[in-house]
Amino acid sequence: MQALIITQTIFSVLLVIVILFLMRQRRIAKYEKRFSYFSLASVYTDKISISDSFWQDFRLLLKKISRKLPFLPFFEKWSSLYENYNILRQKEKINALEFLILKFLIAIYFLIFLVLIQILGKLNFQGYHYLIGFAFSFTLPNLFLLVLEYFWNQKLNKQGLCFILELNDAFKQNDSVKLAVANVLKRTNNNLLKASIEQLDNDLAYGLEIDKAFWRFYLQNHIPIFYKLYQYMKACYVIDGSYKTSLYYLKKNLFQKEALKQEYIAHFHFVKIICFGLFIIPFLLLVWLYFSFSDYFNIMYTHPLGILSIIFILLLYILYYLLLRFIMEDGKL
């Protein structure tokens, strides 16, 4: 009880401090707005925000740890598992090794949190509780990474299509790859691909062959569109064809595929909704029967034959899911 009171007071004091801080900030903003008419520049223009400074410090910490890590080759080999993720290949984001360290840090913090809960709540945790907690917190960032990677790739796909469109436009003026890429680079502002395009421009400027430069471009952004771009550029380079026509064909091909993909998604979602509705009907029936006649299902979990029939129903469910998946995958582009 005492521990609870202490934690409550700590949290309430923290809350009061945060509120006071926010009020102070609000007052500062108000004064800044008032004085901005009479001054050349506002007061706090060069200062970075708290979250940015925290993120910078945290990245520095991760970098320091990654430099002084024992058994570095082992961890580097382990982190190579995460190198296929596009989001970890960006310069401004954390890299694969730092992500691995972050995973360890989260797991350690979670363990400390568990120990604190045990002390404050007077709980009796066993060894396996800590083990499960560690495993859970260690694998949780992977899930976040997968979700982030999915959205990142979606964005990258859209901007990749735009990049190809712009490249196609640039080729209309001249058939030189170097000039076209430089032209596209001029137009791109805040884009996920800007760093990669800069590198591509540099590669071409330093005399790297076209196919190799585009391969390096693909290595930075692992999405199928750029592999296709690499293939077309390489083919054009080998057969000594016109880049303008090649890019036109690529654009046509990609947009045709995109249109087909959208059509597939429309069909797929329609089937998905109906199948999901039919998938949950037996569950709803089960719930309704259980609450209406609670004794009706007693025999199902008391007699071995009942348990067998439950297993059979579960197997039917698995077969149902697998068949549906097989049918859906068949029409995929």
Place this chain on the structure above:
Amino acid sequence: MNGVFFAKKLFSKKSQERIKKKLMATGVKDSITNYEFLNVRLILVILIFMVCLLIPKIGFIVGFSFAFFFYWGMEYLFLDFPINKRNERLEWELLEFLEMLDLALVKKNNLLEALQSVSASLDNDLMIILKDAFQKYELKGSFEDIFKELETKIDNDFILSVFKSLFWNTNGDMYHEIITEYMDDLYGRIVINKRKQWNQMLIKGIGVAIFFSLIISILLILAPYLLKMVLN
């Protein structure tokens, strides 16, 4: 060797040839022969039948039906389905190939040279088949031999007809016209096939969902009642 002899003696030549043709069309090189496939299938069918015989009373019927479905299903799952998937992929690859060939023929008016340079530039399944055929008949063969080699490895009439019209075209100025026409046809064909597949997906998906949800619902409702009846 004994396995080969066994399958050769047991199965008809027609089915042996059919499996061989299908294995070639899946793109599998030398990992499995038609005799091995037939033997493995037969052994698995016998095993399934024997396991099902252990079920009292209805074992024979269940075993027979399971064995029949497995015999039919294994060919569909391991041969027909991958062939269909590969054919779809080959059609997209053919589209790329035709685009590149069109570009190559602008500078080189020789079809063989253009084909060789395009097959060297692209790396996909279709180009590997073409490269193999060129390697085999580079010195002594003609387009006819190359086409025969392609026929053994591709089980798609449209793709073969494209190569046929390219190989047997005598007018060098007609290439661009032929290629653009085929590209339009090919894209139309891909779209039609996909739409057909999606319609089938719709019917199959909803059919399977209705069938299974009905069966599971009936089982859930009737299982406790039937169990009580059997125990009484």
